[in-house]
Amino acid sequence: MTVTIYDVAREAGVSMATVSRVVNNNPNVKPQTRKKVFEAIERLGYRPNAVARGLASKKTTTVGVVIPDISNQIFAEVARGIEDIANMYHYNIILCNADKRKEKEIRVINTLLEKQVDGLLFMGGTVTEEHVQAFRTASVPIVLCATTDEQEAIPSVDINHEDAAYDAVTNLIQNGHKRIAMISGPLQDQSNGYARYQGYVRALEEAGISLNEDYVRIGNYRYESGVDMMKYFLELSERPTAVFGATDEMAIGAIHAIQDAGLKVPEDLSVISVDNIRMASMVRPQLTTVAQPMYDIGAVSMRLLTKLMKKEPVDNARVILPHEIIKRESVAQV
Structure with missing residues (x-):
């Protein structure tokens, strides 16, 4: 009994x-x-009995975390940062995978709120009006982690994705490249896909390089789309000399497509991207990429949420963390 x-x-x-x-x-x-x-x-x-204690204190010491793709290394590293800080402040985590599907994300958000979590972290997905409406019904603090809302009204922790892409493409331009293609993420993803595309466009404009629509293709952030989009570029009559992948996964797919075609990276084509997942240093040649501080994004997000849950003073509810270019072997001068 x-x-x-x-x-x-x-x-x-x-x-x-x-x-x-x-x-x-x-x-x-x-x-x-x-x-x-x-x-x-x-x-x-x-x-x-944690449930009974929660009813008595009106606190469950539990935080809900919505993750878009639990198999993605990027989000796994963010989750580790969240977990470490949650343990430090004696919070338990309920981690829910939403498969990058808006309907499931909304359902998971509502389910977590029904379970009386003390706070909610929404990680790395596109924040639509439907998401904002669900957040408005919450009586607990919410922090966006590795993403932002279009109005920037919800507390968030992220990098500046446009600047990260701009720095990556500028690195190619500084190495003499002018025919630069981009494998983009979905442009309806304002905080990530579209922002990185804007960084690509800005770098070209500032260098006086005309945007060639044939040099832009939309992927889905994953390896397979990087392979497919790179095959398209290789079939162009005037193929690019360099490719910017919006994610490391797509860039690694591009490297393999180039190699499968009997060409070499970086001798025939240079490749650069954003993220700095572990695989970036395992692929050959090692991938030059703009590093996101993913663990720190998770840790800072959880710390911001603890302050909001405890009603502590918050100096800045929108935190932008620094990024840096990790130079490896996939970019050559022309």
């Missing part, structure tokens, strides 16, 4: 209120009494 707080109180010879104070680390309990209660808990194998 389930051991209750009443059983522990009877075993220790104290009141249920005293057991409750011990379980909740209330300092107003004598050391000898505290010892008796803990001994009774150990003998009986009592586990405090």
Whole structure:
């Protein structure tokens, strides 16, 4: 049978209120009494009822995390940062995979809110008006993690994706490249796909290079789309000398498509991207990429959420973390 707080109180010879104070680390309990209660808990194998404690305190010490793709290395690293800070502040995590599907994301958000989480982290997906409407119904703090909303009204932690793309393409231009193609993410993804496309366009414009529509193809952030889009570029009568992949996965797909065609990276085509997943340093040649501080994005997001949940002062509810180019072997001068 389930051991209750009443059983522990009877075993220790104290009141249920005293057991409750011990379980909740209330300092107003004598050391000898505290010892008796803990001994009774150990003998009986009592586990405090988290649901009941949550109902009493109106806090569950639980945070919901919506992740768009649990198999993606980028989001796995963000989740690790979230988990480490959550443990530090004694919060439990409910992690929900949404498969990058808006309908599932909305359903998961509502489910987590129904479970009375103390706060919510929405990770890395496109924030639509439907998402914003779901967030408005929440009575708990929400932080966007590795994404932002278009109005920038919701607290968020991310990098500047446009600047990251701009720096990547500028690196190619500084190496003498003028025929630069881009394998973009979906342009309806404002905070990531479209922002990185805008960075690509801005770098070309500032260098006086005309935008060639044949040099832009839309992928889905994954390896296979990088392979497919690169095959298209290789069939052009005037193929590019360099390719900017909006993600490392697509860039690695591009490298393999180039190699499958009997060409070499970077001798025949240079490749650069954004993210700096572990695979970027494992592929040959190693991929030059703009690194996102993914662990830090997760950690800072969780710390911001703890401040909001505890109603602590917040100096900046929209945090932009720095990025940096990691120069490896996939870019050559022309």
